[in-house]
Amino acid sequence: MVPGAAHPALLALLALLGAVLPGPGGAKTSVQPLNAIILQGGSVKVNCSTSCDQPTKLGIETDLTKKEVGHGKNWKSFELSDVQKDSIPMCYSFCDGSQLAAQMNITVYSFPELVELDPLPSWQPVGKHLNLSCVVSSGGPRDDLTVVLLQGEEELARKPAGKEEPAKVTFPVLARRDNHGANFSCRTELDLRSQGLGLFQNSSAPRMLQTFVLPTADPHLDAPRVLEVGTRWLVNCTLDGLFPASEAEVYLALGDHRPNLTVTYSDDSVLAQAWVMGNVEDEGTHNLKCEVNLGDQSRRSLEDVTVYSFPAPSLTLSEPEVSEGTTVNVECKAQAGAVVTLDGAPAGPSGPRAQLQLNVSAEYNGHSFFCSARLDVAGQVLHKNQTRELRVLYGPRLNERDCLGNWTWQEGSQQTLRCEPWGNPLPELKCNRKKDRASLPIGDLRPVKREMEGTYQCRATSPRGEVTREVVINVIYHQDNLAIIIPVATVFILATVSTAAYIYNYQRKIQKYELQKAQKAQEEAAMKLNTPATPP
Ligand SMILES: *[C@@H]1O[C@H](CO)[C@@H](O)[C@H](O)[C@H]1NC(C)=O
Ligand SMILES: *[C@@H]1O[C@H](CO)[C@@H](O)[C@H](O)[C@H]1NC(C)=O
Ligand SMILES: *[C@@H]1O[C@H](CO)[C@@H](O)[C@H](O)[C@H]1NC(C)=O
Ligand SMILES: *[C@@H]1O[C@H](CO)[C@@H](O)[C@H](O)[C@H]1NC(C)=O
Numbered sequence: 001m002v003p004g005a006a007h008p009a010l011l012a013l014l015a016l017l018g019a020v021l022p023g024p025g026g027a028k029t030s031v032q033p034l035n036a037i038i039l040q041g042g043s044v045k046v047n048c049s050t051s052c053d054q055p056t057k058l059g060i061e062t063d064l065t066k067k068e069v070g071h072g073k074n075w076k077s078f079e080l081s082d083v084q085k086d087s088i089p090m091c092y093s094f095c096d097g098s099q100l101a102a103q104m105n106i107t108v109y110s111f112p113e114l115v116e117l118d119p120l121p122s123w124q125p126v127g128k129h130l131n132l133s134c135v136v137s138s139g140g141p142r143d144d145l146t147v148v149l150l151q152g153e154e155e156l157a158r159k160p161a162g163k164e165e166p167a168k169v170t171f172p173v174l175a176r177r178d179n180h181g182a183n184f185s186c187r188t189e190l191d192l193r194s195q196g197l198g199l200f201q202n203s204s205a206p207r208m209l210q211t212f213v214l215p216t217a218d219p220h221l222d223a224p225r226v227l228e229v230g231t232r233w234l235v236n237c238t239l240d241g242l243f244p245a246s247e248a249e250v251y252l253a254l255g256d257h258r259p260n261l262t263v264t265y266s267d268d269s270v271l272a273q274a275w276v277m278g279n280v281e282d283e284g285t286h287n288l289k290c291e292v293n294l295g296d297q298s299r300r301s302l303e304d305v306t307v308y309s310f311p312a313p314s315l316t317l318s319e320p321e322v323s324e325g326t327t328v329n330v331e332c333k334a335q336a337g338a339v340v341t342l343d344g345a346p347a348g349p350s351g352p353r354a355q356l357q358l359n360v361s362a363e364y365n366g367h368s369f370f371c372s373a374r375l376d377v378a379g380q381v382l383h384k385n386q387t388r389e390l391r392v393l394y395g396p397r398l399n400e401r402d403c404l405g406n407w408t409w410q411e412g413s414q415q416t417l418r419c420e421p422w423g424n425p426l427p428e429l430k431c432n433r434k435k436d437r438a439s440l441p442i443g444d445l446r447p448v449k450r451e452m453e454g455t456y457q458c459r460a461t462s463p464r465g466e467v468t469r470e471v472v473i474n475v476i477y478h479q480d481n482l483a484i485i486i487p488v489a490t491v492f493i494l495a496t497v498s499t500a501a502y503i504y505n506y507q508r509k510i511q512k513y514e515l516q517k518a519q520k521a522q523e524e525a526a527m528k529l530n531t532p533a534t535p536p
């Protein structure tokens with residue numbers, strides 16, 4: 001609008017003239033109102049008047065759309081419409097050939113068309129500054145326009161909008177833990193209260209800020225360095241000092257496998273656990289990776305895990321059961337790369353195979369051959385062991401050590417009679433007294449009785465033959481005093497009593513005889529008396 005641009009200068013000149021050159025007789029042009037503030041695009045009514053009695057011309061000089069809405073002898077009123085920007089219309093009048101002028105000020109106010117908070121970083125590390133920018137386009141007067149930064153409903157800071165179009169007002173903010181999840185927004189305030197209008201606010205849509213803390217340390221990965229095929233291992237991956245821990249994501253992989261994770265969150269840490277399997281097809285060295293992602297950052301730990309297979313060595317005996325005196329071959333074999341050690345084998349070049357040959361004696365019965373294989377896996381020495389037991393058939397045996405040949409015991413004492421044959425298979429033992437075939441009590445003897453005394457023949461029998469052995473049992477017993485005294489005393493007493501009785505009897509017989517003899521003599525004498533004596 002070239003003419004529009006020229007007019008203000010012209011008007012200003014006229015105003016200057018009007019002010020400098022008052023009309024004749026002190027005539028004057030005036031405008032009502034002197035200042036107007038209107039909403040952009042609105043209209044205003046302006047009254048121009050003059051004190052001149054005979055004005056030849058009265059009008060308003062403006063590039064705004066104008067319309068005369070009333071007039072009188074020395075006044076005119078206009079409606080100025082579609083006011084888009086500040087303007088200085090001027091009323092003028094001609095009086096007695098001279099021009100008189102008066103100007104007014106129209107100030108336009110408008111609300112911002114756009115109030116916006118620039119996008120926030122999706123994640124902001126705690127402790128770092130970030131700039132929140134409010135963008136305001138149009139709106140004014142700018143001197144009355146302020147931009148306010150809000151967190152939720154709380155005002156954080158305010159700054160004047162400035163003259164730039166669009167205006168960009170930046171607020172530095174230090175990210176804190178309690179900013180996490182907070183909604184920020186911008187608000188404009190157009191304060192026209194001093195002009196008799198109100199305080200007009202416009203707000204932006206809120207944007208949410210996410211803040212986080214991720215320590216510089218890497219996650220702690222607890223994993224095996226070697227993993228045997230067919231086994232599994234519970235791998236732990238933890239990272240402490242996180243905020244917000246529950247937002248952390250954990251990723252764990254062994255080679256191309258992603259095992260199922262169990263993730264446990266605590267206040268400020270995350271723990272992920274997973275079983276890793278030693279699969280045959282995975283033999284070899286793989287990367288175990290644990291990655292913790294939080295915000296837009298991640299921390300990771302890597303470890304090498306070697307999946308290996310290492311079966312126990314095979315340990316073979318040429319025969320697991322042999323007769324004594326036979327030669328037995330023992331062989332131990334392990335996979336290539338391993339080194340075996342066979343107990344008892346002669347020293348030789350070390351390798352995955354070792355051998356041993358021996359002529360077995362009875363002592364080898366139950367002997368365990370031991371073979372240990374050693375394998376280096378990723379710098380770790382691993383062992384696998386194997387044992388095999390040999391059974392040797394022998395016997396039976398029954399010697400002085402197993403069965404003492406001469407036992408001498410006190411009668412009534414408590415003893416243990418030990419007599420144990422040996423052999424493989426285990427022989428059967430039978431002991432009988434020579435004189436009467438009575439069997440020998442083996443084991444606890446309580447008490448020892450003299451009837452046990454005697455010489456026994458012990459016979460150990462097994463499918464591998466038989467052996468015999470004599471066992472003599474002596475029982476020492478004291479002659480029982482009473483047992484001797486009583487019969488002796490009885491005999492003695494009986495002898496004494498019967499002797500006495502005999503003597504007494506004998507004497508009585510003698511006496512009787514003497515008496516009879518005397519009586520007989522008397523009788524004879526009497527007879528002699530009774531019968532005449534024969535003459536001599
Ligand atoms: C932020 O705003 C979103 C939606 O606009 C709402 O779901 C969320 O609750 C708000 N957060 C806070 C802390 O007010
Ligand atoms: C700004 O606020 C005013 C009132 O305060 C309202 O009339 C106007 O429509 C708003 N502008 C926008 C773009 O929301
Ligand atoms: C094994 O040893 C026994 C005695 O020690 C001997 O009699 C036998 O002949 C040996 N057998 C062999 C095969 O060497
Ligand atoms: C196997 O034997 C070796 C010694 O030879 C020993 O160090 C290792 O502990 C044994 N391993 C097992 C599993 O018994």
Ligand SMILES: *[C@@H]1O[C@H](CO)[C@@H](O)[C@H](O)[C@H]1NC(C)=O
Nearest residue numbers: 405406407408409472473474
């Ligand atoms: C048995 O032992 C007793 C006493 O210990 C001894 O007098 C006797 O001679 C021994 N008999 C035999 C056959 O060794």
